[in-house]
Amino acid sequence: MSPTDAPASWLATLLPATVVLDAAPPEFAEPFPFDLDRWPVILADCILSDGRHMVLGDDGGPHHVWQRHVSRSRSLAYIIVRDDAIETRRRAAQRLDRRLGGAAPSQRVGAFRPTPFQRRRLNLLLDILDLTQTPDERPTSYEIARRLIYRNATIGRGQEWKSSTERRRTLRLIGQARRLMTGDYRSLLRGVVKG
Structure with a gap:
């Protein structure tokens, strides 16, 4: 169906x-x-x-x-x-x-409403998925960091990148995006934001 x-x-x-x-x-x-x-x-x-x-x-x-x-x-x-x-x-x-019963609309109860921070983070995870799922190209973690996570910042290259906190954060976000795609989205439907 x-x-x-x-x-x-x-x-x-x-x-x-x-x-x-x-x-x-x-x-x-x-x-x-x-x-x-x-x-x-x-x-x-x-x-x-x-x-x-x-x-x-x-x-x-x-x-x-x-x-x-x-x-x-x-x-x-x-x-x-x-x-x-x-x-x-x-x-x-x-x-x-x-x-x-005729009451006015209420946003307090019912569906899950992410905070502005959660919404930005979820959008970032979706952007990462969009970039990594492109059939033509498979971007490196450095390219993902440069294009999506650290757009206006200067990040190191080579050995400096491999040992950086920016790389570790980028790899964590890529992993979280993949987990979101493969099943964690169900927790979102329940109103629970992980990470």
């Missing part, structure tokens, strides 16, 4: 800010008016074999929703899995519930 048909961000196991909805037990009262079709901005909407997946636009950040049971005749319940991301899951459900 293509990423357009089933984006990885809809996998609630990988993105705990995804709000999971399912049918409430039949003993519960009349269905609460819960019409997601009337949401002002629907960024993505897809019905798959496991239910309906939506990304709802909001001033406070998007809401990722997985509605496992699509019948309108039953009340819906939030499913909050008890795992290491329970607080993120709880905050995401609370944030959506507040908006459905």
Whole structure:
């Protein structure tokens, strides 16, 4: 299945800010008016074999929703899995519930928001990956340092470069960028920045 048909961000196991909805037990009262079709901005909407997946636009950040049971005749319940991301899951459900209740958008709860420093560092790691993944050329650590990390600084060459703190930092950043690509990105989806 293509990423357009089933984006990885809809996998609630990988993105705990995804709000999971399912049918409430039949003993519960009349269905609460819960019409997601009337949401002002629907960024993505897809019905798959496991239910309906939506990304709802909001001033406070998007809401990722997985509605496992699509019948309108039953009340819906939030499913909050008890795992290491329970607080993120709880905050995401609370944030959506507040908006459905008419509250103003909130950026305090819900999705992960990196600090300006974290955002710059993550952008640097992505730039390093872009440069190292270019099929035409494989830049050396010195070229990566000169082009991306120490753009406006003078860094030594030869033996001076090999024993420098700049080289050690560059190699650490290259390693961190590769780890981010091969799996650490999942911790970002959980709201945890490593390094």
